Amino acid sequence: MSLRSFITVIASPRPRVGKTLAARLLADFHLHNGRAIAAFDINGEDAALSEFMPRYSAPADVTEVHGQMALFDRLVADDGVYKIVDLGAPAFKTFFDVARQIDFAAELRRRGLAVVVLFIATPDATSVEAYADLRRSLPQAAIVPVHNEILGVAQHRDKFAGPEGPLPIQIAALAPGLRKVIDRKPFSFADPAGADIPLEMHMELQRWLRKIYVEFRQMELRVLLTDLARSLGEPRSTQI
Amino acid sequence: MAKPAVILVGADKGGVGKTTVARTLLDYFIAHQVPVRAFDTESPRGTLKRFHPDITEVVDVTQVPDQMKIFDTLGNSQASVTVIDIRAGLLSPTLKALNEIGLLDSAKKGQITFVVFHILGPSIASLEEIAETAGVVGDANYFLVKNFINNTTFFEWDPSTYNSYFKKIPGAAEITVPKLNEMACEQVEVASTPFVGFVANKDGKGDAANYSFVLRGYVRHWLGNVWGEYDRVQLMDIVTPKGEGEARQAAS
Numbered sequence: 001m002s003l004r005s006f007i008t009v010i011a012s013p014r015p016r017v018g019k020t021l022a023a024r025l026l027a028d029f030h031l032h033n034g035r036a037i038a039a040f041d042i043n044g045e046d047a048a049l050s051e052f053m054p055r056y057s058a059p060a061d062v063t064e065v066h067g068q069m070a071l072f073d074r075l076v077a078d079d080g081v082y083k084i085v086d087l088g089a090p091a092f093k094t095f096f097d098v099a100r101q102i103d104f105a106a107e108l109r110r111r112g113l114a115v116v117v118l119f120i121a122t123p124d125a126t127s128v129e130a131y132a133d134l135r136r137s138l139p140q141a142a143i144v145p146v147h148n149e150i151l152g153v154a155q156h157r158d159k160f161a162g163p164e165g166p167l168p169i170q171i172a173a174l175a176p177g178l179r180k181v182i183d184r185k186p187f188s189f190a191d192p193a194g195a196d197i198p199l200e201m202h203m204e205l206q207r208w209l210r211k212i213y214v215e216f217r218q219m220e221l222r223v224l225l226t227d228l229a230r231s232l233g234e235p236r237s238t239q240i
Numbered sequence: 241m242a243k244p245a246v247i248l249v250g251a252d253k254g255g256v257g258k259t260t261v262a263r264t265l266l267d268y269f270i271a272h273q274v275p276v277r278a279f280d281t282e283s284p285r286g287t288l289k290r291f292h293p294d295i296t297e298v299v300d301v302t303q304v305p306d307q308m309k310i311f312d313t314l315g316n317s318q319a320s321v322t323v324i325d326i327r328a329g330l331l332s333p334t335l336k337a338l339n340e341i342g343l344l345d346s347a348k349k350g351q352i353t354f355v356v357f358h359i360l361g362p363s364i365a366s367l368e369e370i371a372e373t374a375g376v377v378g379d380a381n382y383f384l385v386k387n388f389i390n391n392t393t394f395f396e397w398d399p400s401t402y403n404s405y406f407k408k409i410p411g412a413a414e415i416t417v418p419k420l421n422e423m424a425c426e427q428v429e430v431a432s433t434p435f436v437g438f439v440a441n442k443d444g445k446g447d448a449a450n451y452s453f454v455l456r457g458y459v460r461h462w463l464g465n466v467w468g469e470y471d472r473v474q475l476m477d478i479v480t481p482k483g484e485g486e487a488r489q490a491a492s
Contacts, residue, residue, distance in 0.1 A: 065423045069454045076453050102457020 006220070007075055007113060009085040010146075012120035013092045013130040018148040019120055020048045021182075022171060023086035025209075026118070027053060028189035029216045030082045038081050040071055042095065043088035051185045057086075062095050072104060078111050096134065105141055114142070114223055118169065121145040121160045128159045142223050149173040167222065169215045175204045244314040245353035245479040246343070248334065250326030256361040257387040259287045261417060262325040264466045265357070266292050267436045269321050271467075272476055277319035279310050281327040288325045290432050293444075295319070301326065301334055311343060314352060321479050331358065347380060353479055355381040357415075381478050382412040388419045415469045424458040427451065435463050 010023045023039060030037045039057035041049040050057040061067030075083055087095050099105070108115050117138075119131050134143050145160035145168040160168065174182075181197055182189070182205070189209055197205065249262045262278065266288075269276040278296040280288035286298035299306035301324070314322065326334050335356075338344055347354035384406065406412060428435060431451065433444045439460045443449040470476075 065421055065454065065458075069452045072454045072457075073452050098454075101461045102454055103460060104457070107453060107457070 006223070007083045007085070007108070007115045008118060009087055009095075009115065010118045010120070011085075011087040011092055011095075012122065013089055013126050014120070014122050014124060015089040017120045017122050018146075018150060018171065019088070020052070020086050021150070022118055022120065022146055022148070023049050023084050024052050024187075025171070025189060025212055026216060027056060027084050028209075029213050030084075031056075031188070031190040032213065036081045037084065038074070039084040039086065040075075041086050042071075042091045043086060044090065046088070048185075049086045052187055054186060057084075060085075062091050062098055068098055068102075072098070072102065076104075076107050076111060076113065078113065092130070096137075100137060105138060109140070114227065116219070116223060117141060117143040118146045119143055119160075121147055121168065122151065123159065131160055142226065144169055144219060146171060167219075169219055171215075172208060172211050174208060175201075177201065178205055178208070181205070242320040242480065243351070243353055244317070245321045245355065246311075246314065247321065247323045247355040247357060247479070248326055248331070249323060249357040249359065250331030250334065251328065251359040251361065253361045254328030256359045257389050257417070258328070258359050259291075259325055260389055261357055261359055261385055261387060262288055262323055263291050263435060264417070264463065265323050265470075266295065267434050267463065268467050268470050268475070269323075269479075270434075271436060274321055274476075274480060275319040276321040276323060277317060278323045278325065280325050281330065282325065283327075291434055291444075301330060301337075307337065307341065311338075311341065344380070353381070353481075355383070355475075355478060357383050357385050359385045359387050382409045383415050383473065384409075384412055385415045385417060387417045389417055389425065390419075413473050415473060417469070418462060418465050420462040421455070421458045424455040424462070427455050428459060435459055439463065 008026055010019045010026070012019055020043070027037055027039050037056050039049055039053065040060040041047045041057050042060045042062060043049070047057075047059040050059055060071045062071060071085075075085070085095075105115065117134065119134065121127065121131070131143070131145065134141075147168050148171045150171065150173055178201060181187075181201060189205070247265060249258050249265065251258055259280075259282075266276055266278055276295060278288055278292055279301070280286045280296050280298045281301045282288070283298050283300040286296070289296040289298050297309070299309060301307065301310070310322065310324065324334075335344075343352070344354065346352045406414075428438045431438055431443065431449065433442065433449075437444070437446070438451060439456050441449050441451055441456060
């Protein structure tokens with residue numbers, strides 16, 4: 001399998017844990033690398049991602065079949081576009097139920113496309129169980145925990161990664177004062193010049209971004225290496 | 241020559257999904273590489289023929305020449321399984337006719353395998369068909385099919401009433417056809433292609449098509465469940481008794 005593009009689903013069964021922020025960062029990481037992107041905003045009426053990046057993101061819906069067709073048929077299209085799904089908490093179960101029922105993972109494998117689930121890790125039982133359930137039901141998928149330090153220092157890593165589990169991604173805490181800058185709509189990390197930010201803040205933002213981009217780059221490499229190991233028939237392939 | 245198998249798919253009511261079940265059976269046997277042919281008694285319209293034109297012939301099962309076309313060819317047809325989609329209201333008369341021409345006796349003697357798929361509607365009235373047909377089916381492999389494809393609800397059935405009818409046919413087994421998403425169902429109808437062809441993204445002529453991946457996924461999932469039911473009742477073992485399947489595989 002040659003991985004020509006990635007589909008990344010950013011998910012958590014909990015609201016307000018930083019899914020849209022992670023989606024924005026990843027979208028801008030792809031843009032920063034000169035890649036074509038399309039983002040799907042499954043958040044009902046609260047389509048924040050689409051407000052932050054209206055050029056690349058559009059609201060999507062998985063509750064009825066027309067919406068499912070518009071979303072999944074586009075996701076499996078082998079068009080070289082990097083796709084990002086910002087999966088809101090209310091749609092979490094439906095999305096994965098539909099994906100299982102239509103055998104989304106098998107179709108992606110057939111088409112040589114990779115899917116990564118970035119799971120925003122929070123210490124509550126709902127989140128821990130949902131993560132374990134996803135790992136069980138999608139054994140072939142790369143399900144990567146994301147520790148969002150903006151929510152506080154992660155003290156629950158062991159619940160999301162055992163010795164066989166994937167290496168997590170870390171979103172570093174944001175410097176004081178930057179939050180209100182990046183929360184303006186629209187806002188692009190890849191092109192913050194238009195946001196009229198003082199130089200010091202701009203430099204701080206770049207430092208913060210660089211750390212996160214390194215995390216994303218390492219994750220991509222791990223996915224590629226895992227896939228390579230799998231295609232060579234090596235049994236050890238769970239370390240994403 | 242393998243022992244021929246005849247599968248009747250019928251109900252005394254229209255609109256309960258006989259043709260849908262017949263289509264899943266044809267797909268099932270084709271997928272298992274069992275030579276199969278079908279007769280569509282919806283003369284002259286032929287819904288089944290629209291989906292499986294190469295292996296389906298439209299006949300009038302009440303007419304002797306067409307009965308000869310079906311039953312006199314059982315021993316010398318290439319197909320080891322013959323599926324007959326019986327038009328609404330003709331299940332009981334057809335079974336009586338088959339009794340008269342001696343087909344059911346042949347089944348009793350083990351010369352042919354005879355299978356009935358009785359598709360059930362949602363009302364008690366349709367259960368009375370079971371009592372009516374029970375008298376003539378004898379030793380047939382009898383399957384009562386609860387067809388939920390159009391979200392039919394069976395809430396009107398009192399379990400004790402149902403069981404009292406159900407027990408009238410010794411050895412009868414129940415098959416459940418689950419619901420299929422309406423739009424997926426509709427798209428397969430429009431495409432006029434077998435379910436397997438739709439899943440494989442092929443049109444009626446076998447050329448590449450452009451059906452929605454989501455709808456194909458729903459159909460694949462649903463068809464897998466229906467075939468799971470056929471596996472559960474060991475349909476393959478019934479129509480190709482032990483040994484014949486291996487021989488066929490070795491020959492192919």
